[in-house]
Amino acid sequence: MLAFLGLQDINQLIDQTVPSSIRNNRDLEVGPALSETEALAKLKAMASKNKLYQNHIGMGYHGTLTPHVLLRNILENPGWHTQYTPYQAEIAQGRLESLLNYQTMVADITGLPVANASLLDEATAAAEAMSMCFNIARRKKKSFFVSELVHPQTIDLVKTRAEGFGVEVIVGDHKTYDVAANKDLCGTLIQYPATDGSIDDYEPFIAASKSAGAKVVMATDLLALTTLKSLG
Secondary structure (H helix, E strand, O other): OHHHHOOOOHHHHHHHHOOHHHOOOOOOOOOOOOOHHHHHHHHHHHHOOOOOOOOOOOOOOOOOOOOHHHHHHHHOOHHHOOOOOOOOHHHHHHHHHHHHHHHHHHHHHHOOOOOOOOOOOHHHHHHHHHHHHHHHOOOOOOEEEEEOOOOHHHHHHHHHHHHHHOOEEEEEOOOOOOHHHOOOEEEEEEEEOOOOOOOOOOHHHHHHHHHOOOEEEEEEOOOHHHOOOOOO
């Protein structure tokens, strides 16, 4: 590659491609090397300075409780991740079984006939759902409605993904938005519970969306669905 570019060495390549304004020519001030025990002790001392407060930010960032039986038998159980390499059939079978269990649980909780085994975060999953609505409409309907009660990070990611498809993202109040008036609508996205923790009855909006030929996407919290009316 260097010969093709007419350069002598890798340093000459870096000089021509990496601006000097962002390069650091001095050694990093990281201090002397530490043993593993020393490093863990130092990190523990640093972490002990953190102050834990109650979280009231909402927006999907809820406190969670992990039962010790799960912590001990799954998350802290090395049998799940050390016996096999990812390429061995045994771990592939175990992963398949755990994903099937997860899919079954999600289908039960949501009250829907089908569930995938997605490992996407919520915002990315919502963007994928928007893309699916667009494709189902054969890319002919180029607008997508998002309720203003959806998490802000989700709205931002949906907008970013939609830009590449040329899809217009309309953010507004699902209670007042006239779905039937937009003949170019491929889908709608609502949040249940909403980003502020409120719980709305979405049935009228869902019925209006379906009658207008738009697919409905619901971002939800699985644990909340153990108490609330299921999506199905």
